[in-house]
Amino acid sequence: MSDDKILDEQISRLVRSVERTVPPLVETRILAAAEGLRPRAGISFMRRPLWLALIPGAAAVILAALFWLPIFQKPRQPISEIRTEFELPDKNIKIIFFQKPDFNLFKEN
DSSP: OOHHHHHHHHHHHHHHHTOOOOOHHHHHHHHHHHHHHSOOSOOOGGGSTHHHHHHHHHHHHHHHHHHHHHHHSOOOOOOOOEEEEEEETTTTEEEEEEEOTTOOTTOOO
């Protein structure tokens, strides 16, 4: 026989030698106490690990909203024209500047 089998037999013999019967009164009290320890169907929300999944889920929704908001905004329209007026009343001069969208400051004529 192998050493493992011999060891298993010795352990099982020792366990059987200390085995005792439980009195029926004690057994009923133990079973009644065990009934009270069984998990109940109505576990509170904070005991469930489901709420832990809500935190990263909320973060993902916020990040997605921040990412998609600029996509749904209207594109900005370029300024069509800028008009600036200056008046020198004592010399009876009025200066009007128009800036068109195709104006380029560094463009040579």
